[in-house]
Every structure is written in structure tokens, then in C-alpha cells.
Amino acid sequence: MNILVIVGTESGNAQMVGETVVEDLIRAGHDATLVEECNGGLAVLALEARDALLVCTSTHGLGELPDNLIPFAEVLKAEAPDLSRLVYGIIALGDQTYGETFCRAGKDMDALLASLGAHRRGDRLEIDACTQPLPDEDALAWLKEWLPLLAS
Numbered sequence: 581m582n583i584l585v586i587v588g589t590e591s592g593n594a595q596m597v598g599e600t601v602v603e604d605l606i607r608a609g610h611d612a613t614l615v616e617e618c619n620g621g622l623a624v625l626a627l628e629a630r631d632a633l634l635v636c637t638s639t640h641g642l643g644e645l646p647d648n649l650i651p652f653a654e655v656l657k658a659e660a661p662d663l664s665r666l667v668y669g670i671i672a673l674g675d676q677t678y679g680e681t682f683c684r685a686g687k688d689m690d691a692l693l694a695s696l697g698a699h700r701r702g703d704r705l706e707i708d709a710c711t712q713p714l715p716d717e718d719a720l721a722w723l724k725e726w727l728p729l730l731a732s
């Protein structure tokens with residue numbers, strides 16, 4: 581499968597998770613690509629050519645998207661493409677001590693993609709930095725369950 585992994589990160593945790601996921605996908609024979617920005621516009625991401633999109637993002641500020649993911653969200657809002665043929669998954673990194681804004685960026689990206697008609701497969705993975713010092717372990721376990729859902 582052709583899977584695009586887009587990462588939102590400020591200090592590298594989500595980047596590390598995204599890289600681990602991409603390595604695992606490639607090892608399993610998939611065509612996986614990691615991107616960290618969307619400054620060239622939506623066309624560069626070729627969403628229509630992907631079998632799935634995986635958003636892997638932390639949350640910063642008070643529930644905000646990492647800076648590098650903002651252009652992706654902004655272009656989606658501005659262009660409002662029809663994503664009804666796209667399936668996606670969300671890996672959200674956060675910290676429970678932030679309370680109400682726990683994993684807010686992942687939740688907001690989930691809502692934005694759904695509002696454009698895309699279909700989430702599986703549950704959103706929410707990784708709490710307080711209780712899980714090794715987020716890639718959770719991500720790989722989740723990935724094993726997520727991949728078969730793409731076929732349905």
C-alpha cells in the first residue's frame with residue numbers, strides 16, 4: 581500500500597515515532613513516505629494517489645498544532661478538497677497533565693479530515709508522555725492493528 585505519513589513535531593518525539601512507523605511499513609513491503617511540511621501545497625502530497633494518510637502529531641502551546649503542521653491544516657481549510665476517497669489514521673502524542681487540551685492537535689486534525697469527507701480507520705491512538713516514555717512501542721502495536729483495517 582502507498583501510505584503517506586505526515587508528522588507534526590516541535591521537539592522530535594512525533595518525528596521519531598513517524599520514522600519508526602515508516603521503517604516498519606517499508607520493512608513490511610509498503611510504499612511509505614514521511615513528510616514534515618506542506619509548504620509546496622496539497623498537490624505535492626498527492627493525497628489522491630495514496631491508499632492511506634497517517635497523521636502523527638504532538639500537541640503544543642495550549643492545545644495547538646506544532647508549527648510545521650499548521651500549513652497542512654491551513655491549506656486543507658482554505659482549499660476544502662473532497663477527501664471522500666481517502667482513509668486515514670491518527671497517532672496523537674500529548675501529555676495528560678495538560679488536561680482538557682490532551683492530544684488536542686491530533687483530535688483537531690481528526691475532525692478536520694473527517695469534515696472533508698475522509699474516513700478514519702481504527703481508533704485514534706493517544707500516547708501520554710507521562711505514562712509512556714517509549715511512544716514508538718505503542719505506535720508499532722497500534723500499527724499492527726491499523727494496517728488490516730485499510731483493506732476494509
Ligand SMILES: Cc1cc2nc3c(=O)[nH]c(=O)nc-3n(C[C@H](O)[C@H](O)[C@H](O)COP(=O)(O)O)c2cc1C
Pocket residue numbers: 588589590591592593594595637638639640641642643644646673674675676678681682683684709
Ligand atoms: C510547551 C509545551 C506545551 C504542550 N502542550 C500540550 C498540550 O496542550 N496538550 C498535550 O496533550 N500535550 C502538550 N504538550 C506535550 C507534548 O505534546 C508531548 O511532550 C509530546 O511528546 C511532544 O512531542 P514532540 O517532541 O514531537 O513535539 C506540550 C509540551 C510542551 C513542551
